Amino acid sequence: MENENGTVFYVDYENVSSGGLTGIEALTESDEVYVLYRPSTSKIELSQVSRIMACKARIEFVPAIPGGPNSLDFQLITLLLLHLPTDGRVACIISNDKGYDNVINMARKQGVDNIRRLDCIAAATPARKPRRRVAVVDFTPESVPEVAEQEEGECEAACEAVPESVEPEEGDSLGYRSPLPPAPPVADTSAPAPEPEAKPQRKQPDDPEPARAKVERILADKFGAPLSKQQVDWVVSTLDGRKNKAQLYNYFRSTLGKEQGLEFYGKVKECWNRLVRNYR
Secondary structure (H helix, E strand, C coil), X not given: CCCCCCEEEEEEHHHHXXXXXXXXXXCCCXXXXXXXXXXXXXXXXXXXXXXXXXXXXXXEEEECCCCCCCHHHHHHHHHHHHCCCCCCCEEEEECCCCCHHHHHHHHHXXXXXXXXXXXXXXXXXXXXXXXXXXXXXXXXXXXXXXXXXXXXXXXXXXXXXXXXXXCCCCCCCCCCCXXXXXXXXXXXXXXXXXXXXXXXXXXXXXXXXXXXXXXXXXXXXXXXXXXXXXXXXXXXXXXXXXXXXXXXXXXXXXXXXXXXXXXHHHHXXXXXXXXXXXXX
């Protein structure tokens, strides 16, 4: 695990679905998993069921309480506060939502530095490296070359048997020398070669303005009319990470009222993936 004492996982299942549980079968008894899900929409793929059954960690499925936008995110933070480990273990939020990073950064500034965010459980487990088998050749003239399999820990002692006159090339543990490549032909230096004609550099477009223009067109298509400059500014600030979706929702609600603000926010969410593709 990322931490030898264990890890407590908080899975935003609505955000990562079954892919976020990848690697759960590798957890141990020192780990815990809380899966927060919406009972009306969440489903678990059959391929993940066997992995969950093989998991040795303590697993708890927590149904989310129905609410407005981002209500599941707020409930996951509540779950994190209720079960935040204080025994040396790491708390790990499994989600692709970068809005959690603001929570993590705030906690770090207050001295709580054991909270992380990853896209799946497997990202917190180290990759298992296979044991290497190294073939070692006895180069003594009295014996016929014999190949023996050595464990990785015995490689250093075995390499001392290679004669000093043989210098193994990089990546060649047997000490064989690769044939040298043919010498390149000697270039005629009597007359200097003409320098290649410099090609004109293509002027790079100013990215922010065209990207903003795309955002304005997408929003105008969605709403049937152009949005105000301030409304577009808030959407752009959310796209580049200066604000999160919760702040965007609160802005629409405070300026347009509860019902119309929720309607505006819902339309923005419907075209959010298209906005992200065109802005970045």
